[in-house]
Amino acid sequence: xxxxxxxxxxxxxxxxxxxxxxxxxxxxxxxxxxxxxxxxxxxxxxxxxxxxxxxxxxxxxxxxxxxxxxxxxxxxxxxxxxxxxxxxxxxxxxxxxxxxxxxxxxxxxxxxxxxxxxxxxxxxxxxxxxxxxxxxxxxxxxxxxxxxxxxxxxxxxxxxxxxxxxxxxxxxxxxxxxxxxxxxxxxxxxxxxxxxxxxxxxxxxxxxxxxxxxxxxxxxxxxxxxxxxxxxxxxxxxxxxxxxxxxxxxxxxxxxxxxxxxxxxxxxxxxxxxxxxxxxxxxxxxxxxxxxxxxxxxxxxxxxxxxxxxxxxxxxxxxxxxxxxxxxxxxxxxxxxxxxxxxxxxxxxxxxxxxxxxxxxxxxxxxxxxxxxxxxxxxxxxxxxxxxxxxxxxxxxxxxxxxxxxxxxxxxxxxxxxxxxxxxxxxxxxxxxxxxxxxxxxxxxxxxxxxx
Amino acid sequence: xxxxxxxxxxxxxxxxxxxxxxxxxxxxxxxxxxxxxxxxxxxxxxxxxxxxxxxxxxxxxxxxxxxxxxxxxxxxxxxxxxxxxxxxxxxxxxxxxxxxxxxxxxxxxxxxxxxxxxxxxxxxxxxxxxxxxxxxxxxxxxxxxxxxxxxxxxxxxxxxxxxxxxxxxxxxxxxxxxxxxxxxxxxxxxxxxxxxxxxxxxxxxxxxxxxxxx
Numbered sequence: 051x052x053x054x055x056x057x058x059x060x061x062x063x064x065x066x067x068x069x070x071x072x073x074x075x076x077x078x079x080x081x082x083x084x085x086x087x088x089x090x091x092x093x094x095x096x097x098x099x100x101x102x103x104x105x106x107x108x109x110x111x112x113x114x115x116x117x118x119x120x121x122x123x124x125x126x127x128x129x130x131x132x133x134x135x136x137x138x139x140x141x142x143x144x145x146x147x148x149x150x151x152x153x154x155x156x157x158x159x160x161x162x163x164x165x166x167x168x169x170x171x172x173x174x175x176x177x178x179x180x181x182x183x184x185x186x187x188x189x190x191x192x193x194x195x196x197x198x199x200x201x202x203x204x205x206x207x208x209x210x211x212x213x214x215x216x217x218x219x220x221x222x223x224x225x226x227x228x229x230x231x232x233x234x235x236x237x238x239x240x241x242x243x244x245x246x247x248x249x250x251x252x253x254x255x256x257x258x259x260x261x262x263x264x265x266x267x268x269x270x271x272x273x274x275x276x277x278x279x280x281x282x283x284x285x286x287x288x289x290x291x292x293x294x295x296x297x298x299x300x301x302x303x304x305x306x307x308x309x310x311x312x313x314x315x316x317x318x319x320x321x322x323x324x325x326x327x328x329x330x331x332x333x334x335x336x337x338x339x340x341x342x343x344x345x346x347x348x349x350x351x352x353x354x355x356x357x358x359x360x361x362x363x364x365x366x367x368x369x370x371x372x373x374x375x376x377x378x379x380x381x382x383x384x385x386x387x388x389x390x391x392x393x394x395x396x397x398x399x400x401x402x403x404x405x406x407x408x409x410x411x412x413x414x415x416x417x418x419x420x421x422x423x424x425x426x427x428x429x430x431x432x433x434x435x436x437x438x439x440x441x442x443x444x445x446x447x448x449x450x451x452x453x454x455x456x457x458x459x460x461x462x463x464x465x466x467x468x469x470x471x472x473x474x475x476x477x478x479x480x481x482x483x484x485x486x487x488x489x490x491x492x493x494x495x496x497x498x499x500x501x502x
Numbered sequence: 503x504x505x506x507x508x509x510x511x512x513x514x515x516x517x518x519x520x521x522x523x524x525x526x527x528x529x530x531x532x533x534x535x536x537x538x539x540x541x542x543x544x545x546x547x548x549x550x551x552x553x554x555x556x557x558x559x560x561x562x563x564x565x566x567x568x569x570x571x572x573x574x575x576x577x578x579x580x581x582x583x584x585x586x587x588x589x590x591x592x593x594x595x596x597x598x599x600x601x602x603x604x605x606x607x608x609x610x611x612x613x614x615x616x617x618x619x620x621x622x623x624x625x626x627x628x629x630x631x632x633x634x635x636x637x638x639x640x641x642x643x644x645x646x647x648x649x650x651x652x653x654x655x656x657x658x659x660x661x662x663x664x665x666x667x668x669x670x671x672x673x674x675x676x677x678x679x680x681x682x683x684x685x686x687x688x689x690x691x692x693x694x695x696x697x698x699x700x701x702x703x704x705x706x707x708x709x710x711x712x713x714x715x716x
Contacts (some may be wrong), residue, residue, distance in 0.1 A: 066506070141536070173556050173635050180559045183567025187539060190574050194532055202578070209571055216567075217661075233635065421668040425661065485669070 076168050080157050087394075088345045089119040094395075095402050102406035129334035134197060137331065141195030146332070146339035149188025152181045153343045156350040159235050163363050163387030164372065165379075167236050174235040175227060178354060179220055182309065185343070186212045189318075189328050192340070196331035204327020207413070208318035211308055214420045215315075219305035221428035225298040225435040226358045229289060235354075239362030239386075243369060244287025247468060251442075251461040254280035266369045283369045288361035293472040294438050297431045297479065299359035301424050303397070306351040308420070311344065313405035317413060348401065349394065356393035365389035422486055430478040434471040441467035510551055518544035531577050539570045556635040 063071075093108070093116060100107025108115035133142055159174040161167035171177055186209045193205020227233055230241055243266060244250030254260035266283035289295025308315040319327035329340050356362060363386030371382035411419070442463050446454040455463055521541035528534045542565040549558035592598065642650040679687065 138532075141532070171555060173559050176556070176563065177559045180563035180567055183563060183571075186571050187536075187566070187574070190571065190578075191536065194574075194578065206575075206578070209575070213568075213571060418668065421665055426665055429661070 092119045098402045126338040131334040136197045138195040141191045145192035146336045149185045150343040152184040153347045155181045160353045164383045170236045173233050175233040192328040198331050200324040201328050201330045203324050204318050215305045215308035218424035218428050222298045222302035225431050228435040239364045242287050242361040242364050243283045245284050246286050246291040249287040250281040251464045252282035285364045285366050285368050290359045293475045294434045295359050297475050301428045310348040312401050314408040352394045352397040360393050363390040426482050434474050438467045438471050514544050514547050535573050542566050
């Protein structure tokens with residue numbers, strides 16, 4: 051964007067102003083993208099959950115009820131904004147803003163398409179984690195500022211959940227950091243080129259006979275970082291197809307459900323227990339701000355999960371189109387943006403599905419789930435991820451002579467790594483699941499019953 | 503560009519100072535915590551201004567995301583949040599004044615006096631060394647390996663310890679009876695009561711049993 055603007059009006063304006071304008075335009079585009087998706091997500095959630103519960107859902111406003119979110123928005127805008135008399139006015143006012151702003155900041159680092167990333171931050175993954183932790187303060191402010199016991203309870207629950215599920219989420223993302231060798235989100239889709247399970251390891255033997263539709267030249271290729279190689283690339287080398295990525299994805303997605311307060315984990319706003327949690331005393335646009343924050347958080351968490359484990363914008367045809375050069379690069383970018391959006395929507399559909407299928411957890415079940423199941427799995431997965439990297443990429447010197455894999459081709463090393471990590475992950479998962487089983491219901495022994 | 507950075511620095515510095523002063527002067531403890539958080543944010547922004555992205559992000563993650571939430575949790579468990587009769591100063595306020603002043607004198611003044619502020623300009627073409635994630639990582643693995651490993655093992659042990667504690671707790675917990683089991687238990691107790699004092703069985707017994715069962 052900056053470059054385009056420079057070429058158009060480069061001489062008329064000072065450079066810092068051009069950079070500022072370019073980033074303003076990019077910010078506007080990303081915000082409209084997210085809010086447009088938010089509107090569709092609200093509609094889709096209501097329609098899909100209605101379908102699952104054998105209802106109709108909103109179907110009056112516009113075709114298939116598509117304009118319902120707009121009607122809702124009009125209602126929200128015109129509603130009276132009520133502030134309780136005993137509320138802390140400023141904290142009450144600032145809380146929705148503090149919870150929305152960090153969520154929106156998460157959108158800045160996600161690569162929305164091939165070459166379509168708002169900013170390239172080399173600590174992007176850490177940034178996302180840090181920024182999403184800030185929204186807890188907004189919830190706390192809302193709960194305390196409302197001066198309402200339901201709101202305070204909801205806020206306490208929300209923050210406790212946010213803080214405890216951050217640990218498995220971050221540990222699951224750590225596997226991505228180990229696999230990628232860095233914290234930048236920009237590189238992740240490029241690293242997930244290739245074919246399922248094997249990744250980008252099937253080399254082209256005959257440089258002339260390899261079709262550019264199937265083979266891509268990769269410069270940064272695990273194992274041989276310097277010389278460009280031609281590899282079989284269908285855009286499907288997603289990490290979720292490897293044992294390490296699969297376990298990491300499952301752990302991260304469950305933790306993301308908890309962070310986004312989706313249904314099995316929606317105890318902060320359990321409407322049958324504590325009205326609406328921290329949102330109890332909010333109405334009108336302030337309530338809508340919380341609502342937007344929640345959906346955009348889910349949207350960006352789904353985007354993050356897709357980028358980290360499902361290949362991001364990577365998909366069949368993107369690399370082939372990009373190889374054709376010229377205007378086709380832009381077609382490749384559009385196709386890649388479509389792939390990412392499709393992945394986000396599939397993940398969001400799974401979220402709705404879970405909402406239709408599962409009841410709400412209790413608080414102790416919630417904590418047990420995070421500490422006894424997700425965290426051990428994520429810790430085991432880090433060991434597997436480092437084994438994966440060391441088997442596929444290390445030379446025998448780096449192994450300090452313990453293991454010598456120099457003679458193997460890269461696809462053989464990948465296969466060895468997949469088998470080793472699969473054994474570790476499957477046995478660890480089986481073991482952790484088995485020790486988490488409830489103790490076997492002992493037969494009710496009539497003789498042993500003692501009055502308490 | 504330099505003047506822009508200076509202006510931004512001044513804005514952030516004033517913001518941090520105002521927030522810090524508000525933290526210690528505001529009567530309401532929750533407001534004080536919120537001002538403290540905004541002062542943490544200001545420090546993070548200063549790090550970003552110095553192009554230390556990693557430090558800035560970690561500042562937000564640790565101080566804003568973790569420490570301040572802990573503080574807020576602790577505050578909300580205390581009584582008397584905004585009592586107007588809360589004293590701002592303890593009787594021994596002068597000790598509290600002397601200790602930070604002495605620490606400030608010992609730590610900051612020598613640093614300010616001896617630090618080489620005017621760095622020589624870098625030779626052309628050589629990129630400036632920025633303390634990014636890579637440099638910090640290299641320093642951790644090379645120079646400060648032992649402290650880094652000790653801290654890492656400590657944290658990992660804490661994490662695994664938390665998991666182990668979570669597992670142990672369940673075995674000690676009393677099993678919650680289901681409704682059917684409770685009913686059966688009560689019925690059994692009544693049978694025991696009915697059978698124990700065999701000679702003293704009276705006509706009251708059956709009606710009492712049905713009464714308590716419903």
